[in-house]
Amino acid sequence: MDITLTHLDSTKSARELIPNTDPATGVTVFTGRPGKSADRAFATTRDFLGGFGVRDDIAGGGRSVSDDVLHIRARLAAFETRLVVVRHADMLHPFGNTDLLDILADVVTGADARLALTCDDVAGGDLAGWVEARGGRVHDDDAEMLGLLPSTTPREPTGIRGDFPASVPRGDFYVFRARARDLLTAEEFAAVDAVYLRTAKGVLTNPFIGEVEAGDRLLALCQTTENPAEVVTMIRAAQAAMFRHSVLLKVDLDHFLRLVPHGEHRPLSQPELRALRAYRGTWRPAAVVLLDAGLSVDAVAALRVSEVNTEGDIAGLPLSVPSQEVLRVHSTYLGLLGAQASDPLVPVDPRRISTARRDAAIDLGIPGDTPNRSREDKAHDRFRGLLGVSLRQLDINASPPSTDQGAA
Amino acid sequence: MKTDLLTSIGIETRFVATPFLVDGLETINSVVSLNRIAAIEGPAGSGKTTTVRYFRNSTDRPCALATMPGKPAPLDLLRFVYQALHGVPPHGRMTRFELQNELLDYLVEWRGVLIVDELQNSAVASMQDLVWLYEESGHAFAVVVVGTNVLEAVSAYPQLLSRVMGAVSFRALTGEALLEAVKGLDSRFEVTPNGVLLTHDQNACGGILRRWVQTAMWLNSAGHPDGEPVTRDQFSDIARRLPTWTSH
Numbered sequence: 325m326d327i328t329l330t331h332l333d334s335t336k337s338a339r340e341l342i343p344n345t346d347p348a349t350g351v352t353v354f355t356g357r358p359g360k361s362a363d364r365a366f367a368t369t370r371d372f373l374g375g376f377g378v379r380d381d382i383a384g385g386g387r388s389v390s391d392d393v394l395h396i397r398a399r400l401a402a403f404e405t406r407l408v409v410v411r412h413a414d415m416l417h418p419f420g421n422t423d424l425l426d427i428l429a430d431v432v433t434g435a436d437a438r439l440a441l442t443c444d445d446v447a448g449g450d451l452a453g454w455v456e457a458r459g460g461r462v463h464d465d466d467a468e469m470l471g472l473l474p475s476t477t478p479r480e481p482t483g484i485r486g487d488f489p490a491s492v493p494r495g496d497f498y499v500f501r502a503r504a505r506d507l508l509t510a511e512e513f514a515a516v517d518a519v520y521l522r523t524a525k526g527v528l529t530n531p532f533i534g535e536v537e538a539g540d541r542l543l544a545l546c547q548t549t550e551n552p553a554e555v556v557t558m559i560r561a562a563q564a565a566m567f568r569h570s571v572l573l574k575v576d577l578d579h580f581l582r583l584v585p586h587g588e589h590r591p592l593s594q595p596e597l598r599a600l601r602a603y604r605g606t607w608r609p610a611a612v613v614l615l616d617a618g619l620s621v622d623a624v625a626a627l628r629v630s631e632v633n634t635e636g637d638i639a640g641l642p643l644s645v646p647s648q649e650v651l652r653v654h655s656t657y658l659g660l661l662g663a664q665a666s667d668p669l670v671p672v673d674p675r676r677i678s679t680a681r682r683d684a685a686i687d688l689g690i691p692g693d694t695p696n697r698s699r700e701d702k703a704h705d706r707f708r709g710l711l712g713v714s715l716r717q718l719d720i721n722a723s724p725p726s727t728d729q730g731a732a
Numbered sequence: 733m734k735t736d737l738l739t740s741i742g743i744e745t746r747f748v749a750t751p752f753l754v755d756g757l758e759t760i761n762s763v764v765s766l767n768r769i770a771a772i773e774g775p776a777g778s779g780k781t782t783t784v785r786y787f788r789n790s791t792d793r794p795c796a797l798a799t800m801p802g803k804p805a806p807l808d809l810l811r812f813v814y815q816a817l818h819g820v821p822p823h824g825r826m827t828r829f830e831l832q833n834e835l836l837d838y839l840v841e842w843r844g845v846l847i848v849d850e851l852q853n854s855a856v857a858s859m860q861d862l863v864w865l866y867e868e869s870g871h872a873f874a875v876v877v878v879g880t881n882v883l884e885a886v887s888a889y890p891q892l893l894s895r896v897m898g899a900v901s902f903r904a905l906t907g908e909a910l911l912e913a914v915k916g917l918d919s920r921f922e923v924t925p926n927g928v929l930l931t932h933d934q935n936a937c938g939g940i941l942r943r944w945v946q947t948a949m950w951l952n953s954a955g956h957p958d959g960e961p962v963t964r965d966q967f968s969d970i971a972r973r974l975p976t977w978t979s980h
Binding site: 357 | 806827828829832833857860861863864868870871890891893894895
């Protein structure tokens with residue numbers, strides 16, 4: 325049985341010596357946590373799942389330790405984990421009670437992975453006894469174990485320019501500039517106002533003459549940036565400028581934002597797909613990646629377990645590596661539950677499939693799907709063809725009807 | 733020393749920087765600047781808590797002071813730290829797991845100094861919680877543990893003891909240091925002969941400044957004017973009222 329105990333320098337932070345890893349590297353790390361024996365099993369399985377990126381504060385957390393163990397086993401197999409490192413493992417061994425360690429060892433070594441326990445060099449006497457009784461080795465030198473850890477990967481750049489704020493107030497065009505002035509810092513407002521004034525002046529001197537032309541020109545403007553906040557600023561400026569020409573320019577903002585590489589409604593990027601690891605339950609991330617790959621809700625509901633191969637691929641569906649990883653975890657978990665090849669891959673009501681991406685957007689802060697995309701998009705749809713743009717001449721002589729509370 | 737600072741740290745006489753207080757502040761400042769753990773121990777009334785309160789009210793970093801009760805319940809360390817950080821007690825039904833997670837999320841961003849007073853009353857499980865928060869946050873905050881014999885108590889959990897980077901042991905004041913501190917404490921002691929002061933210290937105070945502060949308060953209640961020396965008889969009368977001093 326491949327179990328080791330490594331003593332670490334207690335004057336250094338264990339997290340610094342052994343940082344968290346990307347589970348896709350085959351190495352998973354978590355920390356032993358103090359607690360009463362009754363709580364400790366629950367806390368340990370949660371922390372173990374946390375090593376795979378699972379978060380405890382979002383939907384589908386559950387409270388079952390035995391189900392947690394199934395989820396851990398599914399991830400150990402799907403990520404082909406070869407090493408599980410436990411920081412401060414002495415906390416899993418309270419007062420000589422080895423029950424939790426026995427379960428942990430069985431789960432990890434049962435997946436052909438190595439269990440590398442670590443603890444301070446001033447502690448772990450009893451733990452060493454347990455490791456040796458299990459046929460493991462005790463190291464006072466941490467070099468061998470630390471050498472097995474993957475190197476830290478740098479964070480992927482966002483691709484958004486730094487001189488423009490990442491978000492701006494979403495008020496309508498007549499309050500946009502005032503709200504931006506109130507809510508943004510002076511530097512941010514200066515950047516926003518420069519774009520706003522440049523766009524407004526352009527439209528003031530050369531107003532839109534029709535809906536199609538307005539859509540084309542707005543589209544061209546929006547394609548000059550990757551920042552959705554800048555798109556919002558330009559559109560609001562164009563609306564204000566057209567209002568000066570007594571024309572109400574109505575724009576469906578979400579249609580334009582969908583065209584922006586870093587906008588809110590677009591296919592998920594790889595880091596965003598990896599954020600789906602936060603779900604403990606596996607069906608929701610699976611539904612999100614399948615919808616994101618272009619399948620309709622009905623098509624997702626019709627998929628069978630047998631259609632996902634061992635790599636996490638589905639024939640004819642282009643899937644990125646993080647999407648394959650999500651499907652591998654899900655199908656492995658279904659397999660552990662005893663699912664048959666002909667069983668549905670996403671065994672929930674289609675209505676829950678249809679809301680999965682919106683739920684993920686709320687839970688994880690990733691882009692949501694466009695709110696008004698129909699099940700059957702038609703190219704000749706006037707609304708979509710015109711990018712949700714309409715122009716309406718305002719009658720400057722007409723007064724709005726009055727009410728007790730003011731103008732209607 | 734500003735009056736509002738003195739009031740905020742609970743001092744009712746003039747502020748006196750004893751050698752232990754100076755040493756304690758230097759140690760805390762050095763250890764805290766590296767986000768490590770400091771320990772302040774010593775007998776009751778020797779100025780440990782005054783020192784950490786002075787530090788708390790004079791540092792630029794955010795500080796939270798959690799004082800442990802005499803017989804803490806298993807979750808009391810987490811609960812008291814939560815209350816010190818948030819100003820309100822945690823929800824009654826929060827589990828240890830939830831408290832740990834909530835505190836960890838906060839402490840990672842907080843980057844302040846957590847002071848745990850009277851830690852010697854806590855069980856090893858509470859010290860485990862403290863070490864776990866400190867380690868899981870990646871040493872994102874500094875810790876000062878305070879209490880009578882706190883180092884001895886901490887030695888029951890070597891993982892905490894080994895992380896203590898600096899410690900100061902406060903003791904009862906004696907000799908010149910005692911006279912300097914006592915005279916600095918009150919204008920009436922300043923003009924009282926040294927022999928009279930030392931006799932009262934032997935009879936009632938045992939080198940503990942808290943006893944001297946109580947002596948000054950007895951003088952106040954008797955209407956003894958500022959700048960007037962205190963006689964042996966007046967000290968004897970006060971010594972009779974003060975409880976018998978037992979040195980730790």
